[in-house]
Amino acid sequence: MSGEVWVYSESEAVASEVATAADDVAKGASAHVRMVDISSLRPTTRGSGARLLLKGPPSPEVSPAVAAEALARAARELAPLAILLGATRDGREAASRLAAKLGVGCMAEVAGLASDGQGMTGERDVFAGKVVAKVRCRFPAVATVKVGAYPRAVAQPADAQEKDVGPIPDQTKTLGREKKQAGSVDLRSAKVIVSAGRGVKKKEDLAILAELATAMRGALGCSRPLSSDLGWLPEEHHIGLTGVTVKPDLYLAVGISGQLQHVAGMKDSKIVASINTDKDAPIFQASDYGIVGDLYQVVPALRRALAARR
Ligand SMILES: Cc1cc2nc3c(=O)[nH]c(=O)nc-3n(C[C@H](O)[C@H](O)[C@H](O)COP(=O)(O)OP(=O)(O)OC[C@H]3O[C@@H](n4cnc5c(N)ncnc54)[C@H](O)[C@@H]3O)c2cc1C
Known part of the structure; x- marks a missing residue:
């Protein structure tokens, strides 16, 4: 050798x-x-x-x-x-x-x-x-x-x-190409990630989380159902076992239950904070800070608090 x-x-x-x-x-x-x-x-x-x-x-x-x-x-x-x-x-x-x-x-x-x-x-x-x-x-x-x-x-x-190494015939045939959706993120290098789960009721409501992410100079991530099942966000936003592995300074899980397939992708974050209506949601086991509450009240309150500090 x-x-x-x-x-x-x-x-x-x-x-x-x-x-x-x-x-x-x-x-x-x-x-x-x-x-x-x-x-x-x-x-x-x-x-x-x-x-x-x-x-x-x-x-x-x-x-x-x-x-x-x-x-x-x-x-x-x-x-x-x-x-x-x-x-x-x-x-x-x-x-x-x-x-x-x-x-x-x-x-x-x-x-x-x-x-x-x-x-x-x-x-x-x-x-x-x-x-x-x-x-x-x-x-x-x-x-x-x-x-x-x-x-x-x-x-x-x-x-x-x-x-x-000589010619190598390629048996793969490319039938076409599509550009990735605009607005794709690089979650791996994000210092702050606000991540959305099924607690978000409809696609339009993602806007409040995207605004919070922007206010925190962070990126928007999500659990698998939001990208793979519902198609609300492109695949590269999905964090977990079958998605991206991230380790930001702050990971804010919003309306995410914390199943182990999701936690596998964010457990090495420096600080994990979660918002969930269910006090027994497993995500709290993986969190440093937890807010038991409705994201539709907590997220706007966080936005206001951030705006007041500026
Ligand atoms: C082979 C395999 C691989 C998988 N890989 C991944 C993966 O890579 N990533 C991934 O994320 N999942 C993955 N999954 C899916 C995973 O098992 C879970 O189903 C998924 O993570 C659940 O997503 P969720 O937490 O957003 O939704 P849910 O489990 O439905 O949780 C929604 C949470 O929102 C809370 N909630 C509801 N309303 C509100 C509100 N108004 N305010 C605040 N909280 C609220 C609820 O209490 C609940 O805890 C995989 C599954 C399999 C079988």
Whole structure:
């Protein structure tokens, strides 16, 4: 094996987080990190200075299946110790295909990565975050790194080595593209999140929570039913096990019951405050501060209190 830990993600931002995780693995394994690009070199890829450009697959978009095949072809020849991908939708698919192609272990959605030189260990949430499992894979291995779990690595000057992996036919056909709805948010970097749940009676009422979020210089999030079932907000607002994982300074849960699938996505917030009419709602167990009350009274009162302070 080559003593390298490879990093690949279709998202530059995620790749730079994965690079930080890869540093921890490389340190324990006395290896070094190499950022991998496929088809075209990204101008601003962050992380380690060492880079590898895999040429062959058609540019500019690389499907998870093609990424897996390109990485597998290169890995068979260059034999890295480990290949780390971001646990994005595409990254999860690419990693599982890649591990199967190489016949190696795959650790899914891990954080807290480390290495003893023989393999790597990672920590992953199970039972919706109630339990943290420690998992281990012998080298060579593949892993997907939990998005948002690591800070982004600092940009470094990059020299790229090229490797031609040959043409890879893409069996995925793109039938069309739609722009994401305007107003999409980056909840992962928000310092304050006001999050709406089923306690909100109708879509129009989200406006009072959006106003509160703006007044607090924060972003609007939601529980899954509001995006996935009701379609009141785009998917990227949905927080939890199947949505975004966030850790803002302040998370204000409004009309959210606090089922463990939701709590899994916000439990690492610095301060959690909740508004709920039900004093026994489980969200209060996960909260530092709780207001038992009707959001239609409490939220306007908070708005007035904030306005009075200005
Ligand atoms: C496999 C799987 C994955 C899932 N993943 C996620 C996920 O990632 N994220 C997620 O959020 N959910 C997820 N869910 C759904 C989850 O189990 C819950 O159903 C969901 O979180 C409930 O959303 P809620 O709290 O908004 O609604 P509810 O559980 O209906 O709670 C509404 C709350 O609002 C309160 N309320 C009512 N009126 C008012 C009022 N006027 N003022 C104040 N409070 C009021 C009620 O007391 C209640 O506590 C998942 C479920 C499954 C099965």
